[in-house]
């Protein structure tokens with residue numbers, strides 16, 4: 443039998459450190475919300491491969507759809523000989539995208555590629571070049587995406603220069619005293635001091651900050667951005683890569699605000715673990731670039747489109763939007779219950795099943811405890827639970843259990859989290875005594 447430590451040694455020799463691992467746990471197989479490592483140890487998965495598995499690991503329907511497609515063909519390149527599943531999935535996404543304006547969809551492979559394409563389309567349509575993004579936002583690791591990402595370490599440092607004409611404004615974070623008014627004020631200042639709004643092609647925003655720490659944009663902000671964009675002819679791009687496909691209790695998180703974006707980027711849970719991303723947008727805007735300006739060899743591969751069609755069926759049939767609300771409610775009420783016993787637990791926040799808790803020192807929002815957060819992730823794994831962290835100060839634990847997780851396993855997973863918390867909190871107490 444292979445061991446985790448042996449594989450980790452090989453990994454360190456063969457793979458650069460720039461690709462980091464939160465755990466030295468080498469996955470062997472997985473099913474729904476459970477994962478087994480190469481040593482046969484079982485884990486409950488509250489990370490879902492960073493929000494990719496809203497429909498769980500290897501959902502039988504997704505597996506069957508991919509297997510059936512494997513029997514037929516795996517690749518033609520949509521730009522050479524197209525195929526129905528690409529068209530059918532685009533039709534369905536156009537149908538469920540927020541708002542009443544007619545939509546069109548292009549498929550890509552990664553989230554970053556979807557972001558890149560959304561920016562290209564916005565620039566072509568508006569004939570403008572500047573883009574406004576938010577501090578703390580994360581949009582991927584390609585050069586355009588790191589320019590948009592609002593966090594220097596580790597995403598931008600050493601990789602410059604960034605794309606020109608990208609501006610950042612603060613994302614509202616009530617817990618840290620940043621209000622919607624502060625964000626809007628910063629935008630207004632930006633238009634006065636740095637960039638003419640007539641040069642701005644797009645404002646891009648995550649309706650819930652993913653890597654940035656699971657802060658949900660208040661609906662008021664999204665509505666005001668919509669109005670501001672309309673006023674200046676700017677496009678509103680909503681990045682639903684982490685928050686989409688039922689995670690927040692709606693198909694897309696922006697629906698909570700009743701706002702129709704001009705362009706929307708999706709990836710991660712769109713195809714239940716098969717690489718796929720998309721830009722879904724108002725038809726007239728999506729049609730701006732000429733033939734050949736968009737696409738990619740593997741973009742919207744037959745295997746991924748087959749998986750994507752199955753995912754939409756599963757979300758509908760298993761009523762995963764309701765499950766997201768149920769899971770979110772369970773998690774937040776249990777976490778709030780723990781706050782009484784554990785003063786290191788700061789704000790608990792959620793939008794549906796996008797749930798997070800901040801770890802702080804002395805009950806203070808201004809004293810993030812990244813060290814404790816790292817220790818908690820490791821302790822949870824030792825007990826058999828996979829959780830991951832996020833946040834601009836790396837002190838947030840995010841919970842992204844598959845929406846298909848059975849209640850008993852959800853409870854079992856949370857119990858493991860509680861045990862891990864007890865362990866790290868008591869170790870910390872002993873160390874400070």
Ligand SMILES: Cc1ncc(COP(=O)(O)O)c(C=O)c1O
Pocket residue numbers: 492552553554555557580581582583648652653681682683684685709710
């Ligand atoms: C909101 C958001 N946008 C973009 C990306 C980039 O996606 P990918 O890693 O597939 O390129 C991510 C990935 O975590 C994300 O969470």
